[in-house]
Amino acid sequence: MRILVSMDLEGMPGISSVAQLAPKRALYEDARRIMTKIASFVGNVLKDLGVDEVVIADAHGYMVNVIYDELPPGITLVSGFPRPLSMVAPIDKYRFDGAIFLGYHNAVGTPYAIFDHTYSGRVFRSVKINGYEVAEYEVNTYILGEFDVPVILVSGDSTLRDRVGRLTPWAVFISFKESLSRYSAVSKPLNKILDELKRGIEESINRLRNGDVKVVKIKKPIELELTFSESSFADLASLVPGAKRISGVTVKYRLSKAIDIWKVLDLTLFASLGLDYINQALR
Template sequence: MRAFISIDLEGMPFIVSREHLFVKGALYSEARKIATEITLTVAEALHEKGFDEVIVADSHGPMVNLLIDELPEYVEIVRGFPRPLSMVAFAKGSDIGMFLGYHAKAGTGYATFDHTYSGASVDYLEINGVRVSEFLLNSYVLGHYGIPVVLVGGDAKLIEEDVRRFTPWAVEIPFKNAISRYAAKSPSMKKLKKELKIAVAEAIRRYEKGMTEPLKVKEPVTVRLRLLRSDMADAAELLPQINRIDGKTVKFKAGNIGDAYRIFELLVLAAAGVRSIARGDTVRIS
C-alpha cells in the first residue's frame, strides 16, 4: 500500500518566527529538524501498519527543507520547485493522503503565518465560490485522483475552520494554538510523537472501515484569484483564458481541478516575476 504525505512548515509545532521559514534564516536549521522529526514519526507509524511505500512531498518555499539523510529506505521524497501540482506532486496512485505542518488561509485571525500559497502575491483564492486554504485546494486534487485525506496536523485554526467542515472523517492533530500571527503554544515533541502514532493508527482504521472518502469538487471549476497588486493582474491577463474582474482580481475556468491548479501556479510565478521587475532586478528574456 502507498501513502502520500505533503509537508509544509508554517503549521509545524514551535515554528513562530520568519527566521524559521527561509533558507538563510537564523532558525531555519531548527525548523528543518522539527519537520523531519514529525515526518519520520508518521512515516514509521505508516510502515508499521503495512504501508510499504510512503511518498513525501517536501512542499514549503523552495521545497528542499527536509533532512534527507534521516529518511528510511521505504520513503521516496519529492523535492524542488516549481513542479506541476506543487504541494501534491506524485500523489496519484496513493491509497491515502496526509498533510503535516499545514496552516490557515489568508486573512485568518489567531493563526500563525496565515496565507494562501504565496503570501507575497495572493490575497485570496476561490474555487467554485469557496475561499480555499492550501489544505482545501490540495484535498480537492487528491479527491480528483480518488485519494482521501485521512490525517491533518497543523495550526488549530485550520483544523477548526476547514478540516472539520470539509473532511470531518480526517483525524486531527493540532500542532499549535496561536495567539497572534507570530506567537503560539505547542505541546512537547515527545507528546506530539505519541499522539501522532495513535492518530496514524486511527486514520488507517477509519480508512479500512470505509469511514473516509475522497473530497470531490464539481468540475469544470471556476477560479477567482485576488492578487495583492494591480501589476500582478496585468501579467495574469496576458493569458487569453483569464478574465479581469477589477484592478487586482482575475477569473478563469478549467476543465478539472488539476488544470486549475496548474494555471494558478503559473499566475503566481508570473506575479513573482512582476515583483522582480518592480524592484528593478535585471530580467533576461533571451
C-alpha cells in the first residue's frame, strides 16, 4: 500500500501569524519544526499500520518547509516548486491507494477562517468550479479523482469540516485548531492533537482496507471561474486559449480534465505574480 500525504502550513496547529509562513520571516523556523514533527509522526503511524510506502508532499509556499533529515527512515519527501500537479505531486508518477491532507485551510472569503485564501490571496479573489466556491481541498480532491485516488483523511482549520462532509463524507476529519479570525486561532494541546491524529489515521486506513471510501469524479465539462484581485491579472488570464472574459476581473474556462484546473491556476498565478513583480520594480 502506498499513501500520499499532502501537507500545507496555514492549517497546522500553532500557526497564526504571517511571521511563520515564509523563509526569512521571524518565526518561520518554529513553523518548520511543527510541520516536520507532524510529518514524522504521521509517517511513523502509517508505517506501524503496515503501509509499505509513505510519500510526503510538501505543499506550502516554495514547498521546502519539511526538514528532510529529521524524517523517520523509509519516508519519501517531495519538495520544490513549481512542479507538475503542485500540492498532490507525484500522483501522476506512481499508483497511490489513498491520500491524506494535513494542515489545510479554508477558501478565500470564508468568514473567521485562519489565512483564508485559494492558491494565492494576492492574485485570486474567488475560485469557483462548476458554480461552487472552492478551497484547495476540493481542487486537490478532484485532481486525485482523475487518478482514481480517494481522500481518506483531512486535517486543519475547523472551518473545513463542513466542506469535507459534503464532498468526501467517508473521510476522517481532524481539527487542528479553531479559527477566531484571519490571523488568530485556538490550537489544542499538541499531545491531544497527535492522539486524535493517530486514532483518525487508524480509522481512515481501516475504512480504506474495508472499501468504505470513494473516489470523487468531477462533473464534466468543467467550468472554472477565476476572479482576480486586479483587472491587469484578468487581462493576462484572458490570453489563455478558450478563456472567456466575464467582467473586468473575472475570467471563465471550459475544461475537459481535472488536471487542467491546476494548469490554469498555476499559469495565471505565475503570470500575475510576474506582472506584479515588474510593476513593483518600476515604482
